[in-house]
Amino acid sequence: MEFPKKCKQTVCQEEKEMTQYDDTVDRQRRLILAEKWAKGVKTLHAHSLTSLWYDDRGDDGSVMDTEYNDGLVMREIRETGEIVYFGKSLEGDELLQHFGQHTGK
Numbered sequence: 001m002e003f004p005k006k007c008k009q010t011v012c013q014e015e016k017e018m019t020q021y022d023d024t025v026d027r028q029r030r031l032i033l034a035e036k037w038a039k040g041v042k043t044l045h046a047h048s049l050t051s052l053w054y055d056d057r058g059d060d061g062s063v064m065d066t067e068y069n070d071g072l073v074m075r076e077i078r079e080t081g082e083i084v085y086f087g088k089s090l091e092g093d094e095l096l097q098h099f100g101q102h103t104g105k
Contacts, residue, residue: 034099038070038089054086070095
């Protein structure tokens with residue numbers, strides 16, 4: 001069954017209108033994946049060092065540092081249970097770029 005010419009043009013116009021959102025939808029899809037990935041643990045580091053690149057606190061004694069995929073580092077000071085954060089979580093375009101570099105997506 002063949003559609004009348006008028007209907008074909010309408011369908012074609014509707015397809016053009018829908019495809020204009022493809023990039024926006026793809027970006028949002030990748031952002032959702034990136035936000036989930038960002039919360040994943042990249043490294044765990046139990047130590048008593050004071051010379052780590054992100055450490056600006058001095059001597060915290062024995063600590064457990066958890067580095068997340070988005071660059072945030074959470075430190076638990078073993079003696080007191082205090083939690084300290086270093087850096088900041090990446091968001092938006094910055095997170096998408098970091099996500100793409102590490103996952104190829």
